[in-house]
Amino acid sequence: MTPQDSAPTEEHPSAEDEVVRICQDLIAFDTSNYGDGSGPGERKAAEYVMGELTEVGLDPVLLESEPGRASVLVRIEGADSERGGLAVHGHLDVVPANAEDWQVDPFGAEIKDGCVWGRGAVDMKDMDAMILACVRELARSGRKPPRDLVIGFLADEEAGGVKGSHWLVDHHADQFEGVTEAISEVGGYSVTFDGKQGPQRAYLLQTAEKGIAWLRLRAHGRAGHGSVPNDDNAVVHLAQAIARINQHVWPREYIASVRQLLDGLSDLTGASYTDDDLGALLQNLGGAKGFVEGTLRDTSNFTMLDAGYKHNVIPQSASASLDCRFLPGHEDDLMATIRELAGEHVDVEVVHRDIALDAPFDAPLVEKMKSALLAEDPGAAVLPYCLSGGTDNKALKRLGITGYGFAPLQLPADLDFAPMFHGIDERVPLDSLRFGARVLGKFLADC
Template identity: 50%
Template sequence: MADVVDLCASLVRFDTTNRGHGDAEGEREAAEFVAGVLADAGVEAKILESAPRRANVLARIPGGDPSLPAMLVQGHLDVVAADAADWTVPPFAGEIRDGYLWGRGTVDMKDFVAMVLSLVSEGLRPRRDLVLAFVADEEDRGEWGAHWLATEHREEFDGCAVAISESGAYTYHVPAADGRTVRLYPVGTAERGTAHLRLTARGRAGHGSRRNDENAVVRLVDALHRIAAHRWPVRLTPTVEAFLLRTGEALGVEVDLSDVDATLARLGPAASLAENTVRNSTTPTMLDAGYKVNVIPSIARAQVDTRVLPGTEDELLAEIDALLGPGVEREFVAHQQPVQAPVDSPWFAAMAEALRSEDPQAVVVPYCMGGGTDAKAFTPLGIDCYGFAPLWLPEGFPYRAMAHGVDERVPVEGLRFGTRVLRHLLTNC
């Protein structure tokens, strides 16, 4: 049996940095390692390359009851860049120090991959068929990984009704109104959609020293200011509403759905799990205009990171069009629909039960992710996707700063806890 900590350390030592725009490394070597671990456990795996060295691993483990729909267990092998000069330990050393395993990917998300591999290596006997997918390119646009698999190898996911993956089921310590500390475990049941926009302002070119009422740069800056300053209205989705009600009850604080901002203020640290998902968001992030200080360009461009709650895109885009003003057009740079899985479902209940099998005081709540995952590739296949990568965390541990951050690390005992929770889910669900 392969130990989960050793497996995670081994995975970290593969530098699978994905810099975006096709610039990635190490995915093939990591995929071969994963396939080797599965083969040693008697599970046949195949490596599918979407492009040279952009490798994805797929395998299927038969369950004890073939009449049940299958579960997709998916994770990504790539990571974001890490500058070793900023880190306390080398980011790809996979070093254990002070009870933590350090390294890029320990939280996002080689920890989860290691848990699954550890269970398979010990001879996991799942109740239902499991489809395992360990993919490339999640840290960019997924076009060489999950989205490619869902399009070009759709048949691999036949029979899958539910999926689990990153960004959920970790310990979140929150003070209650009566002085207790409540251990929340947020399970992802939704995520905002991606509607990244490119704005193009057109005007009249001219000399920088002369008046110009058709300056493309001014038109663009004015449009960006209106968009950035706009206060988007509260739009409560089923997931966010359930989060507010259940978290408020657990903490003993008043929840007023007619005044969400006041409710968030009363939730204390737990508010950070919902404050970015009670509204849509439009955040300007890139600017491009001109080539010389004394020349007014005829075109100026910007990009806006736009995140969309389920059921709100038409309203959002109509408002953006009104805010753009004359001479400014928009187009999509990336466009992926929101994800929404049932909150009150047997799947969610089984996940809550698995967490409580290891932490009887666990308060399991649904939550909506502000960003996105590969769930966006698999949801259109009719699969209910949940963020469930269980992990025990000590009080005060800055988990949400770890993903993509400096000194990323995971508690060794947290990995073992997560593996036990995952075993409970996969053998009983």
């Protein structure tokens, strides 16, 4: 639907004016996703988004994969609908939060120390708020964006998007008709380091992301009494497999986006590096260092264990959950390595898998993102990087849509931002939200 034809007035707040309120409103909805079908779902947050969109004359649709698991989509007609459309999307679900670990109520959306605190403030109700605020401003202005926009607020990303983005692609692909590119979470935030000429700010624009292989290792053995020797113990088989996999050293490989990031950092800082020694260079990234380290090789991390039911009973099976992330083109090799390391007594089951992504940094859409950032922060640099996690852009790739991570935030140099993804005391500065709303608004007006 075309935004309503109404000129902006003093009664209509700008995106910059509204973004903090919307972020608080969204955080206050507990949309915790436990990954097992439990939890409150996204429906209440989706209904809120519907209200914010219809209030400014748009005609969104709410789509549920099952009761409570709701996504919202709205199409905004562009000045040139013959061009490929742009999807701008975020997810409404969040990972769970243990309130006892936090300084504040994780769903209280409290403003403290110049930040909005709460689960989702970083991942990713901050970006949801920026999108919603900018779309509301666009609708009120009566202006058409350069091309069609498909705006999405999606369910279930934190569990792989099975009940969100992937379900939409499977059952409502028509909603994305004509869309060729997309932007979503994580990329576009700033890091500050010592450059050649003094403090230097750089924005990390996500052009690639690793693939996902969530695996379950299931060991089999002979059940028996805990007092009787047993040379076919499932718990032992599993423990040995865990040790072998944990001790495996995955070889390094520098994909294009990682190489460009490292070279760019080296040029800005004057710090040299070798493929075997990145230590000094990566220190410049602060908390984002871990994200980048996760993209230098494939990874495998054990996350859950399940075995036995009584102290004096040897169980016949034992299982462990393994989170693997692979670089583009590495999935087959990773799976073969895991199966070999698991050994003959352990089956490897795929619980969930998804593809790796790799998009060009030298692209017109990237130039538009850079232009919007540099209009607000002229002295900054913009560098590509690969995300060690995953986003809903994976699902859209099945429709041929090229996705980037662009959630623009100018962050204080001393804020340890990246570790707050899925961490405690998650928070985003108010000034960063307002900066993001300005940048995203410029981008959507020029995309």
